[in-house]
Amino acid sequence: MSLPGPAVCARAMPEARKRRTRYWVAFLPALVLIAGIAAVATLVAHYGFHVIGDALIAVGVMGFAAITGFHLGIVVLCGVAWFVLVPESHRSSAWPFILGRLVRNGGSEALPLSQFGGFVIGSRAATAAGVPGAMSFASTVVDITMELLGEIIYVALALGILLALRPRTGLETWVAAGLAAATLLAIAYGALQRRGFAILERIARTAPQGAGVAAGAASLQNCIDEIYRRFRGPLLSFLLHLFAWLAGAVEAWFALKLMGTSPGLAAVFSIEGLLCAARAIAFAVPGAFGVQEGAYVLLGGLYGVTPTSILALSLLKRARDLMLGVPPLLAWQFIEGRRLQQRESASVEAR
Numbered sequence: 001m002s003l004p005g006p007a008v009c010a011r012a013m014p015e016a017r018k019r020r021t022r023y024w025v026a027f028l029p030a031l032v033l034i035a036g037i038a039a040v041a042t043l044v045a046h047y048g049f050h051v052i053g054d055a056l057i058a059v060g061v062m063g064f065a066a067i068t069g070f071h072l073g074i075v076v077l078c079g080v081a082w083f084v085l086v087p088e089s090h091r092s093s094a095w096p097f098i099l100g101r102l103v104r105n106g107g108s109e110a111l112p113l114s115q116f117g118g119f120v121i122g123s124r125a126a127t128a129a130g131v132p133g134a135m136s137f138a139s140t141v142v143d144i145t146m147e148l149l150g151e152i153i154y155v156a157l158a159l160g161i162l163l164a165l166r167p168r169t170g171l172e173t174w175v176a177a178g179l180a181a182a183t184l185l186a187i188a189y190g191a192l193q194r195r196g197f198a199i200l201e202r203i204a205r206t207a208p209q210g211a212g213v214a215a216g217a218a219s220l221q222n223c224i225d226e227i228y229r230r231f232r233g234p235l236l237s238f239l240l241h242l243f244a245w246l247a248g249a250v251e252a253w254f255a256l257k258l259m260g261t262s263p264g265l266a267a268v269f270s271i272e273g274l275l276c277a278a279r280a281i282a283f284a285v286p287g288a289f290g291v292q293e294g295a296y297v298l299l300g301g302l303y304g305v306t307p308t309s310i311l312a313l314s315l316l317k318r319a320r321d322l323m324l325g326v327p328p329l330l331a332w333q334f335i336e337g338r339r340l341q342q343r344e345s346a347s348v349e350a351r
Contacts, residue, residue: 055308063255063258082140084233099125102325107120124332125335128332138224142228147241153245161270165266175277249272256268263300
């Protein structure tokens, strides 16, 4: 038996390294998720399962149903904010966008996906429900922009409350720096949308087999331009997203009140707004597991909220997201399966 020569071994070594790299890239999100869940379990165990459980029991079934229903209204409002972006010629009803938003949230919160993964499957769900593919993706890009602008205003309000109620904590400097960075990022992201896909189109046309990519980039750029030409659409979407962010703080205040903790609505606005900033920084962590809970304990402590109550609020939110996330994901899979079956039937008839 002959042994492989030096040239063969030299080629095999880079391939082996590439396989190992792909292996770690594929499993890194799972490792981050496991570490986050372990951090949550550690925090809950440290402060006491039974004490946190008592806070959750105080909310009760009816309280949990009310909180879940309230949050469903917020998600539907975000779906409407996405819907109003799209020109009338590309939409017939708000339903596909509401489903897409529910799937987006379900993917980000109920599945081990990052926020980017939620964006992708949310756009795909809207397409499956009847929105043209290019417009679905383009409107998702713009919708993310409007939501980001609303979040920046929300975090700025939370920072203002922090400075008024708890000055000189040292946290305000970091929040202000992050807010400035997020503002610059939003400006760059918005500027990129104006010409980004057009530049990609020109680059793709120079490639030997880039005609398909060039056509897709041109279609996306045209859709984005069409959305921004209707100024009232992006403006209304921004305002609806801002209202949704503020409504989320009211929901958290109501949940804490059911637990017997009442730090005040302004304090909860600050806690929730600063939590959004922490989650935005940890966008690559699936479900922000560990990050959300750690930030909650830190921020709750600034306003006198006990760790047990704030951790109970975090677990309550996760149970709520699971309740609202799984049914839309199943509905989306049903729609996708039906579309696949219809395509297969049409292919058989054509043959």
